[in-house]
Amino acid sequence: MNGVHDMGGEQGMGPIQYEKDxxxxxxxxxxxxxxxxxxxxAWRKWNLDASRHGVELLPPADxxxxxxxxxxxxxxxxxxxxxxxxxxxxxESGKPAPGSSKTTPPITAANVEAAATIRAxxxxxxxxxxxxxxxxxxxxRNMNPVGHTRLPRYVRARSGTIERDHGVFLFPDxxxxxxxxxxxxxxxxxxxxxxxWGNEARxxxxxxxxLFDDYLEPT
Amino acid sequence: xxxxxxGFLGSTAAVSGAAMTQNLAQAADEHAHDHQALPSEPALRVxxxxxxxxxxxxxxxxxxxxxxxTYERKVGPRNGARVVARAWFDPAYKARxxxxxxxxxxxxxxxxxxxxxxxxxxxTPHVHNLVVCTLCSCYPWPLLGLPPVWYKSAPYRSRAxxxxxxxxxxxxVTLADDVEVHVWDSTAELRYLVLPERPAGSEHLSEDALAAxxxxxxxxxxxxxxxxxxxxxx
Numbered sequence: 001m002n003g004v005h006d007m008g009g010e011q012g013m014g015p016i017q018y019e020k021d022x023x024x025x026x027x028x029x030x031x032x033x034x035x036x037x038x039x040x041x042a043w044r045k046w047n048l049d050a051s052r053h054g055v056e057l058l059p060p061a062d063x064x065x066x067x068x069x070x071x072x073x074x075x076x077x078x079x080x081x082x083x084x085x086x087x088x089x090x091x092e093s094g095k096p097a098p099g100s101s102k103t104t105p106p107i108t109a110a111n112v113e114a115a116a117t118i119r120a121x122x123x124x125x126x127x128x129x130x131x132x133x134x135x136x137x138x139x140x141r142n143m144n145p146v147g148h149t150r151l152p153r154y155v156r157a158r159s160g161t162i163e164r165d166h167g168v169f170l171f172p173d174x175x176x177x178x179x180x181x182x183x184x185x186x187x188x189x190x191x192x193x194x195x196x197w198g199n200e201a202r203x204x205x206x207x208x209x210x211l212f213d214d215y216l217e218p219t
Numbered sequence: 220x221x222x223x224x225x226g227f228l229g230s231t232a233a234v235s236g237a238a239m240t241q242n243l244a245q246a247a248d249e250h251a252h253d254h255q256a257l258p259s260e261p262a263l264r265v266x267x268x269x270x271x272x273x274x275x276x277x278x279x280x281x282x283x284x285x286x287x288x289t290y291e292r293k294v295g296p297r298n299g300a301r302v303v304a305r306a307w308f309d310p311a312y313k314a315r316x317x318x319x320x321x322x323x324x325x326x327x328x329x330x331x332x333x334x335x336x337x338x339x340x341x342x343t344p345h346v347h348n349l350v351v352c353t354l355c356s357c358y359p360w361p362l363l364g365l366p367p368v369w370y371k372s373a374p375y376r377s378r379a380x381x382x383x384x385x386x387x388x389x390x391x392v393t394l395a396d397d398v399e400v401h402v403w404d405s406t407a408e409l410r411y412l413v414l415p416e417r418p419a420g421s422e423h424l425s426e427d428a429l430a431a432x433x434x435x436x437x438x439x440x441x442x443x444x445x446x447x448x449x450x451x452x453x
Contacts, residue, residue: 005354006354007353007373007376007377008351008353008379008380008381008404009353009377009380009381010373011377011378013372013373013378014373015374016369016372016374016375016386016389016390017368017369017372017374018367018369018390019367019369022367022368024290024291024295024364024365025287025290025291026368027259028262028287029259029261029262029265029266031291032265032266032269032283032287033261033265034286034287034290034365035282035283035286036265036268036269036272036278036283038286038332039278039279039282039283039286040272040277040278043277052355067261068356068371070261073261073264073265073268077268085277086271086272086275090271091267094267094268094270095271095274096271096274096275100275102276103276103277104276105277105278105279105282107278107279107282108279108281108282109279109281109282109284112282112285112286112289113285113289121408122335122407150354150406150407151406152354152404152406154353154380154381166336166407166409169407169408188409193400196381197381202400204398204400205383205384205399205400205401205402206399206401206402207401207402207404208401208403208404209406210405210406210407210408210409211406212407
């Protein structure tokens with residue numbers, strides 16, 4: 001979707017605020033939100049792409065007003081309700097619905113470390129033929145899907161060169177909406193800075209983006 | 220919050236004289252103190268959510284503690300620095316690292332969440348690499364830990380691709396005109412680590428001493444690795 005999260009090339013966002021010796025979490029609740037996200041995901045009610053899309057669905061004003069982990073908290077609550085892990089009433093009261101039974105978490109202190117290292121990769125072993133070859137000139141499609149996509153607006157309808165074939169991965173655009181994995185090749189595509197930003201950019205500079213087969217067309 | 224404050228001031232307006240000023244000052248002081256001690260709104264919501272999830276048996280609070288501990292204490296830029304130092308120290312390792320990061324990183328025990336497919340890109344006198352995620356906050360967790368706020372912020376995400384040289388200048392890195400800037404936008408499930416240039420004059424250093432020089436910022440590409448100022452003991 002053409003949302004505010006897709007901000008490559010936007011201007012006027014202000015100076016970059018660097019914090020020296022920044023802590024990993026600025027408050028203990030941030031760490032809890034992060035950890036709940038990681039462990040609740042093990043119920044497999046959703047996937048990483050659906051989770052990312054949850055943040056993209058925040059209204060633009062909320063997206064900018066909220067801190068990073070506030071966004072995580074909001075989408076965590078939304079997706080937990082949508083997928084039926086909890087109900088809105090339970091979230092509002094902070095108590096399980098009367099009569100609901102208690103389950104056993106899939107991730108415990110005993111297996112949390114193992115769970116973190118074997119977390120499912122998005123790489124797939126299906127033998128899918130690549131549509132493009134290294135060295136080939138390609139164009140990023142001009143497409144504007146209303147759902148989740150990982151094709152940023154700033155490269156759409158621009159031409160670049162396939163520099164590397166990363167192999168086969170599940171496709172976020174369908175996976176985010178539980179419409180299947182649609183495994184396909186992902187390529188590192190090199191776009192010259194001038195192709196993206198015009199003649200004021202340095203001729204030798206470039207942006208390398210990882211793009212799926214479905215995002216590309218031959219030129 | 221505003222209504223509370225207005226209500227509070229309104230109700231004290233009837234009190235007169237020095238007593239009022241004193242009470243008001245005291246109360247305002249207590250109010251400010253209370254406000255600081257009060258947990259933030261997200262903190263309350265997270266506490267309530269966690270207790271709900273624990274009561275339903277959906278999460279184990281000890282597992283949450285372990286995840287927080289992992290990222291606060293165990294996983295962080297020291298991991299990436301170890302990889303960089305090994306690459307500087309051992310040319311054969313560097314060759315493996317640049318040709319297939321996955322295998323070379325696994326040799327040192329690094330993989331797992333958000334690091335399954337990591338590519339290492341090398342800075343040279345002619346090429347400077349910069350890593351960003353314009354769409355969200357993708358970052359090589361196993362090697363660098365969780366990303367800092369600036370990396371996830373709109374100013375960095377928006378400008379890194381359109382004005383990388385300006386961003387670098389803001390961080391104090393000025394590149395020569397003939398250097399190529401390669402920006403890596405992490406739009407899929409590949410993650411990127413910059414292999415910085417080894418600083419001149421570091422030839423005598425051990426692998427551990429080299430690792431100590433390598434910063435998170437250098438591995439994202441917003442800084443170079445420098446030797447400590449003269450007089451500093453390594």
